[in-house]
Every structure is written in C-alpha cells, then in structure tokens.
Amino acid sequence: MSFDYHAPRSVGEALALLERYGEDAHVMAGGTATVLLMRQGLLRPGHVVGLRAIDELRGISRTGSGGLRIGATVTHREVERSAEARAYSSALIEAFASVATVRIRNQATVAGNLAHADPAQDPPPMLAAFGATVNVRSPRGGRALPVSELAVDHFTTSLAHDEVITEIVLPPLEAGSRGTYLKFLPKTADDYATVSVAATLRLADDGTIAETRIVLGAVGPTPIRARRVEEALRGRTARAVAEAAALVREEVDPIDDARGSVSYKREMARVWTGRALARLLR
Amino acid sequence: MKFTHTATVAAPRAKVWAQVMDVPAAARCVPGVASVRASGNGKYQGTLAVQVGPVRLVLDGDLAITARDETAGTASLRAEAKDSRVGGAIHATMNLALAEKGGETELRIDSDLAVMGRLGEFGQPVIKRKADQLMRDFAECLARQASAR
Amino acid sequence: MPGAPGFRPVTNVADRTASVLGDPEYRVEGRDKVTGAARYAADVAMPGMLHVAFVASPYAHARIVAIDVSDARALPGVRAVITGEDTKPARLGRRLQDWPVLCWDRVLFIGDRVAAIAADSAAIAEDAARRVRVEYEELPAVLDADAARGPQAPVLHPDASSYRYFGGDRPSIPHPNLQAYAVHRHGDVDAGFRAAHRVYSHTFTVPRTHQAYIEPRAALVWLDGEVLHVVTTNKAPFALRQQMAASLGIAEANIVVDAGHIGGDFGGKGLSLDEFALAYLARASGRPVRSVTRYADDMQATNTRHAATIALTTAVDADGRILAHTSRVVFDGGAYAAGKPVATLLPGDAMLTLAGYRVPAASVEAMSVYTNQVPAGHSRAPGQPQNAFAAESHIDLVARSLGIDPLVMRERNVVRPGDIDITGAPWHGTDGAEVLARLRTAAHYAEARTTPHSLGAPAIGSGVALGVRHVGRGRASMVLRLSRGRVELRTGVADQGGGAYTLFQRIVATELGIPLGRVTVTRGATDAVPNDPGVGGSRVTPVQGGAALDAARKLRVRLAELGRALADAGDLEVIGEASQETHDASMYAYALRVLVDVETGSTKVEHATLVADVGTVINPVALRGQLEGGFVFGLGQALMEELRLEDGRVTNPSFADYKIPTIADVPPLQVELITGDPGPGPFGAKSVGELANPAVGAAVANAVQDAVGVRVWSLPITAEKIWAELTRPDEVREVAGSAED
Known part of the structure; x- marks a missing residue:
C-alpha cells in the first residue's frame, strides 16, 4: 500500500488538493476508519488529504445565540471533556463518551465520524436529535445541511467527493428541553450498539409533551428518526409512552447480524425508546 | 446467502420469457451493469460497478445460462465476477421461474450469492442487504420492462 | 546467514533473597515486554528477506481444474511462486498429517491454500496472489457433522489410509468421514437405568470459537546450506521440527526451530501452517521468507475450538x-x-x-x-x-x-x-x-x-x-550449568505468556537455596537444548518444572559429592529430566x-x-x-x-x-x-x-x-x-x- 500524504494548512489548500487529484484522493481526519479500510485493502487512494494541521477546523465554542459550534477535527474525547459541550447538554457528552474506547476517542474526530456514515455510530443520532447542521465547503463554495440529511445509506453520505465538512453547529436548546442518549450493549462494553436511542424532549406548561425528537442508531442503513412515535406523544403525558414506543418497531429497518436478528432488534428499539422517554420524563 | 424475490408482470408468460432470455437487455436491469456482450455458447461477459460508501468495486465476470426450459418457464443462470483491485469475487446462481396467472406473469428469482475474499470482510450483513436490494431492483426492473413492451 | 536474529536470552531481576516460594514474584521477562525490547516472530527480519502471500480457496469444497500463475510470476518483485504441484504429496499436521501444504487436487474449506508467493514486499506478494487464476469445479459441500455421517455424504478424505500418523497405528473409524471415534464403558449401565427413580436426557450445543490471541501467526524460514531455519510462533518447537522433517523429507538434524516470545496461545499455537510452504519458497527463492498472517485469515483458516x-x-x-x-x-x-x-x-x-x-x-x-x-x-x-x-x-x-x-x-x-x-x-x-x-x-x-x-x-x-x-503429563529435560557461582538453566520451552521462566527460576533457586538473581534462565532453539515437549496440556509446571527441579537436585547432589559449595565448585553441568505419568x-x-x-x-x-x-x-x-x-x-x-x-x-x-x-x-x-x-x-x-x-x-x-x-x-x-x-x-x-x- 503506497500513497502520498498531504497535510494542508487551510481548507482552501485541502480543497485544491481534492480538485487536483479527484477520485484518487481521500480525505482523512483522525484516520480510525480510513486506515482500517486501507489496511483491509478495501480503500486504495493514491493521495490522502489529512486535515489535522488545519487550525480553522479545530475548537469548540458556544455560539452567540447559545448554540454550540464543534470544529470538524475536534476529537470525541475533546467533546467529552469540553465544559462548553457539557454546558450545552450532558446528553451530548453521553453520546460521545459511548464511542469505542478512550484510545479511539482520543483519535477519532467528530466530522470523520459523520463522514464515515456508519449507522452504528453513537454521535450522529444525538446530533440529529439536537437538530445539528454541518457546514460544508467545496471549490464551488459553502453550504449547510442538517446532520439528518448527511447519511443516505450504509457508509454513504450525500456529500460530493470534493466537499469537506468544516464544522458542526448545534442550535440553541429551547428552554426546558432536555436530552438523553442510551446505548444497548448486551455483550461487551466495547462494541457497536445493538440499538441506540438519542432523544430530546420539552414539556409544555401544562405538563404534557410539547415536543420530542427521537433518533435511533444501529437499526437501519442510516440513523432513523422515529417520527410516528414523536407524533403519538405530542400533547400527551408519560402514560402514552408504552403505546407510542411500540410504533418504533415498524419505523426501524435493522439487519440480521452478530448483534441480533431483525425481530429482536425491532423489539429492542421499542424497549430502549421507552426507556429513553421514561428517563426524560422522570 | 440466499434470496427469493418475486414480481408480477402485466404481460403474458411467453412475452416475459423472451424478455428475460434476452440477457444483455435483462442485465441492464441490474443497477451498475456497464456492459454485457455475448461471448458464445450461451455465455456473456460483463462489468458491474458497485459502491458501498468509499469502497468502489468493479466486478468483471461471466454470466452463463446453465439450464433453460421454456415449456416449464424455468431457467438457471450462473454468474462469476472478480474485482482484481480489492481482491474479491462474487459467485451467484439464479433460478428463474415464470408462472402465468390470469394474463399476468409471476416472476420468481431464487438466488444464492457468495461474496468471497477481502470483499467479504467488509461486513457480510451489509453486503447481504446490498445484494438483496440489487436483486429486488433487478426483479422490479424486469417486470417494468416486460410490462411496458 | 546469522542465527536466530533478534532473539535474546531471558533477562533477570537483580539479586534478591530467594528460596522462599511465598516471596513476591518478579516476572523475569516482564521488563523486556513492558519496554518493548521483547522480540516476537513477526519482529524478526533478515537481510534480503522476502514476504509471502497465499492464494486461498473461496469454495468450501471444489476440485482444482487448473491454476495459471503466469501473471503472478511476471509481476516485478515476485521471486517465487509455488502451487500444490510443487509440494504434493506433502501434508502437515500434529498427529495425523492430513492437511496439504498446498492443495493440488481438491480444496476442502474456504481458506484452504492452493498457491504461495514470495516477493520483495508484502504488497507485491498480495498483488501477485490476486493475479493467480484458479479454475475450480465446485463440489457439494458437507457443512453439517450429522450429514457428513450419512450414507450419501461425499467422502472428504478418500486417501486417508495413506496419511502419516505419528506414534503407532491410527485408531480405526466406523465411517470414512470420521476423524476419530471412541467409546468407553464401565459398570453396569443397564442396571443403573433399571434402578433409576428418574432418567433425564438433555442436548446442548457449543459453537466454534477462536482462541483470540493478540498475536497472529508469523514465521520466518531460511536455508543455511542444508540446514532449514524456522522462526515461529509455534509453542512446541521440537514437535514442529518432527512434523516438518516427516512432511518435507528432511532429517530432524537439519531443521532448527526457534520459538521465542509468543503473543498468546490459548491452545491454538501448537499447529503450524505457513512454515511448511515457506520451506519450499525459501528453497525456490534462495532467500529468507517471512509470512505474517492477517487476523481475518487467522480466524477463517487456522484451527478453532470444535x-x-x-x-x-x-x-x-x-x-x-x-x-x-x-x-x-x-x-x-x-x-x-x-x-x-x-x-x-x-x-x-x-x-x-x-x-x-x-x-x-x-x-x-x-x-x-x-x-x-x-x-x-x-x-x-x-x-x-x-x-x-x-x-x-x-x-x-x-x-x-x-x-x-x-x-x-x-x-x-x-x-x-x-x-x-x-x-x-x-x-x-x-x-x-x-x-x-x-x-x-x-x-x-x-x-x-x-x-x-x-x-x-x-x-x-x-x-x-x-x-x-x-x-499435565509427559517427559522433558533441560540443562543446568554452574559457572563461577551462578547457575544457568537452558530450556527449549517457548514463552507463551504463562510465566514458565519465572517458575523455573524460582524452582531452581529454592532447591539450591540461593538468591533468585543467581539463577539465569536461557531459552534455546532446537539445536541448542535437549528435547522439550512444548507448552500445552497443562504441562509446564508439573513436567518442565519437574525437569528444572531435577536439574537443581542433581547439581546439589554433585556439589555434595564434591564437597564443594556452589560458589567455589568451578564449572559443572547437569541434565534435569522429568517423566510425569500422574x-x-x-x-x-x-x-x-x-x-x-x-x-x-x-x-x-x-x-x-x-x-x-x-x-x-x-x-x-x-x-x-x-x-x-x-x-x-x-x-x-x-x-x-x-x-x-x-x-x-x-x-x-x-x-x-x-x-x-x-x-x-x-x-x-x-x-x-x-x-x-x-x-x-x-x-x-x-x-x-x-x-x-x-x-x-x-x-x-x-x-x-x-x-x-x-x-x-x-x-x-x-x-x-x-x-x-x-x-x-x-x-x-x-x-x-x-x-x-
């Protein structure tokens, strides 16, 4: 395996490299996914464009409106230990801290995780539940798109080959809104989820559920938004949770693998959706 | 990995049979098939491009009709393709059966697919889903084409 | 060619008061492992060394119709390509040699090997392996142990009677698709069942599992004149020498097997595969050849739990x-x-x-x-x-x-x-x-x-x-040398992580009543130490430990006979032996x-x-x-x-x-x-x-x-x-x- 490694100092330089080498170039941030694919021989780029030396892709900060901006090459561990991220929502910390092991989290980046589009990853459902957007740049300019529109299939995103994620922006949380992330790991603590549930919830003044957003990981080709469950809960109370959570069984689209059969995963999606909601309503 | 796919075609059986046995035309129903040409003796050569995320495969291979019985409306096909870059191969057998039902034809494809070598290490369950999707698209496309003619 | 590059004698801790088994324990090779100084088989390199890749069957059962290696051979950097035609009829195995070094006739599982390539780099070897064209005729696969015993099942090993079996005659089998069959009876079973208050029957199943050692298999093989040198992850080097000698038709005296630190075994590292094909590649290329198994291949194609x-x-x-x-x-x-x-x-x-x-x-x-x-x-x-x-x-x-x-x-x-x-x-x-x-x-x-x-x-x-x-049972021997008041135990036991060298040091120090630091343990290849049965079968403590103790006892007796103390006895050498039939x-x-x-x-x-x-x-x-x-x-x-x-x-x-x-x-x-x-x-x-x-x-x-x-x-x-x-x-x-x- 041989390739040229490029370490551009700016996003502009990175984009120029992608333009120059076209399909023969592959963007790499932390490399935890890319290097594995290369070692397996499944990915054989002639040019690897590393993003770690680009200062403008770093850093975590609160936005003026009370949201959160996470630079593309911020590591999982940096999010996990960030006071700004914790102040935004402890659920965000839970999702990032759930990924693999601390060795991986020290290396793997937030945008790398999103661009890899592994449906079993932990942060994407949580970011989607918070309504996060990603800012993307290409030689043609910049655009923003919701995290929920990034992954389109297993390991496949809607990004063009020459597009680079520059940052992730989480909107300000509405007053009273809270979030949670639950990951079902029936075998070992170091595993991909059998099912994971990211949820946010806000109660109305009368104690009913004003709004909830539920996104499941590992039970479909992309993170799955449980819209029917969300709708069934609007204006209702905790008593509606069991019935509403059952609707998730038909919303998820899991595969049969070492982590369980399709029918088991559908049932577990129900159980863990119920648990996530119960936690938010406690 | 074994799959069964069915599709109902709004056309009589004989017409569907002719459509399905026109291999180069039928093969265009497989998403990603670039070219299929006859190489004689009921054999064909072709190329299939598949992409799963960053992994791009170009599978070069042969397709052969190993059995055909127009009276019974059944045929068997065997496909072998190899990606020499990644180092993997796909072998598939397909058993097609056509049954006429009140002016319409039910197309049934039983396929058995093996994904071998490095390619298979990408994750057999994901590959299985991709293959399932591919075969479903194929069956539906065949049905569409035959219905349209 | 240099001998056993990269391997070092086992180092020791500093002098300590010893001879008391309850003392704290210091792992003698621990420092080398913690600092990264310990060398494993895949760390060993030699000048001019080639890298090896194998071509494996994608079929569970197939006949090999033809193999075309011309494209592989033509690739720049490829130094040797061999197929089953070059190795036939060589088969490998620990007791029954039924596994072809490279298949020439039929492949019997996914991962069974049909060709091997030695090239200047691993990437070139892999690339060449992809260029080998093998034409197979797929045969019905027997994937189920019950179906395999049926009357219609294809016989997977029709030539089983010609396979080499070490140590006497192979036990007879009632069906050709059996590897082994045994029955045992004692007591009056029928009477027991007649007298029963209740009889219970239950059936359980257990899947294949992998040993999950951290280190994948690796081997380095080279020829030095007539002598074949093998650096290996095998935990039983003398047994491997015997297997290779029989399989390759080389005298045991012309094979040197060197097994140093092994990165985990859990029972799996007693079987060697690559070493056999590497011997052919070393001969064909005239160069040292090394293979390091990819973990995915280790899991698909070595030896799992049944x-x-x-x-x-x-x-x-x-x-x-x-x-x-x-x-x-x-x-x-x-x-x-x-x-x-x-x-x-x-x-x-x-x-x-x-x-x-x-x-x-x-x-x-x-x-x-x-x-x-x-x-x-x-x-x-x-x-x-x-x-x-x-x-x-x-x-x-x-x-x-x-x-x-x-x-x-x-x-x-x-x-x-x-x-x-x-x-x-x-x-x-x-x-x-x-x-x-x-x-x-x-x-x-x-x-x-x-x-x-x-x-x-x-x-x-x-x-x-x-x-x-x-x-554990078996026989082992090792050498104990006394020189200027220090003793050195020379053993052929490989270190698969269990702590054998620390054990030997403590046994010898205890028996001789000397500080731990005065006992050095040195590991040697098969040409440097007496025959050893290898690690396995819960054997090291009772058998090899017994040989270490016997050596220390013999030294003590010699000293007593000479009327000398350890410090001024000059140079002495004894061979410790143990035969454990417990x-x-x-x-x-x-x-x-x-x-x-x-x-x-x-x-x-x-x-x-x-x-x-x-x-x-x-x-x-x-x-x-x-x-x-x-x-x-x-x-x-x-x-x-x-x-x-x-x-x-x-x-x-x-x-x-x-x-x-x-x-x-x-x-x-x-x-x-x-x-x-x-x-x-x-x-x-x-x-x-x-x-x-x-x-x-x-x-x-x-x-x-x-x-x-x-x-x-x-x-x-x-x-x-x-x-x-x-x-x-x-x-x-x-x-x-x-x-x-």
Missing part, C-alpha cells in the same frame, strides 16, 4: 444420586484433523461428559467428524468447555426437576478420592467435598440464595458449576451471581467466587493471573464468543464483530485457593493454566435459569436467546431442547 453437540442421559435415585450415565458427543472437526495432537485425534477431554462426579456406570461415545468447515484444533482445555457446559447444565436441570438445591445436588455426587468417576477409574486428586464446602462458605451461598428480588429491578440469580482438569486431577468450582434485564435478556455477571485446588503455589502472581484469565476466557465464551459461519464462510472475521470481554465486562472475582493437598509437580504443585475456564458457561446458564426461569441450551448465552425463551409461549418452552423422561 463446535459440538453433546447429548447426555443420566439415571438418578430419589435423592438425586447418579446411578448411570450415557452420552454422545459429536465434534465438528472441520476439513482436517491436523490440529489435534492427541493419539485419539479427539479434543483432549472429549470423553469427560460428567467430570467431577461419582459415576458408577457409564457409556460414553465421542467422535470428531470431517466437514467442509474451518478445521478445528486445540483451544484452552480442549473438549472441556463443550462437555462442562453440557454436564453442569444437565446436573442443574436434574437438581431443579427433583427439587434439590443445585449445590446440594453436587455435594451428594461430587467425586472423592477413590470414587469411580466418568473415566471408570478411581479418582486421584482433590476431595471434591472440600472444594464444595469451601465454595459454600466463601460464596455465602445460603444468604445469596435468599436475596429478595426488588420489583422493577433486574432479576438476580445465582449459579454454581464445577470442573476438573488433569495435571493421573492426578484438580477440581475447581464457581458460584456466581447474574443480573438479567428481563425486558432485553441482557445478562451481566455481577460477582463470582472461584474455589480452586492448586496444590503448592510457586508463582503466586502468575497463578492468580491464570485463574483470573481463565475466568475471563470462560466468560467470553459464556456470553459472547462465536465464530459465525454461513456456507462455510466466517461472517465475523474481526474483533469488530467477534467480541471478547474487555476489562469493563469483568466483575469482581473472589479467588479461594486450596493449597493443602499436594500435587505431583515440584514441591507439590499442580496445574492451573486450563483449570478455570471450562465451567463458566454452565455457571452463567444456571444463574440465568435461577434468575428468570429459562434455560439456554447453547453457548454463547446471548441476550437474544434469553429474550426468546422469556417471550416464548409457556407450552412451547416446556419441551424446547429437553426430552425429559
């Missing part, structure tokens, strides 16, 4: 006392029997289907079957995790059915010295009653059994299981507590107590490490490990999908040692390396039933299996897996 189906039937009286037992164990041996070293060609403890109990009469049938699956071989306590899972689940089911507490059931039946056990011979070893008495006390069994369950919380259950393991066995037992999430089936072991009869402790830290490691090893196989196969292909050939426990999964483990019953090893030591892992699976299954009332009949005990039982309608659940009389 999958097995274990059917047990036991007759008991009204008090639950065992009267008679019959059993049938079918091991799926995969494509080749080459991985099994024992004379029967069965996994070592294949016949122990009710170990640790008084069994007045028994009829045991065990077989290993050829299939077109991944070949199976040895893995920590071969045969036992299968049989212990079955037996200890079975005993629990019988106890529950009779309304007897599971520990009481075991107390009534546990074997005591002189009792006839499952082997039909009197039990030599631990008093089982003492082991269970210690377990009852240490685990606070009575209190644990009455812990109330709180509503809404996970269900709590406790389970017990016992196991036995023989103390029939001693050790017993251990677990009590563990699980928490079961009743909505998901997810099970966590919350606490475990292990009582183990270990005899005299020589390496206190390593001993504890072996017991704790054995527990974790067993925990993995209990809860998560399974090599998943579909049409003969492993679908989870990486640690992303083949899960083993991490430290976060390991509950508190309370270890209680019984040391008062001396064993046959040095100073009364016994063996512990394979003592603790087999019974964990059944202990978990028993605790799960205690917690939620459902039985899991197969390993691993996954959340989904428990959930499936919990959500199954009652009338269906009653009969599932159990044919209770």
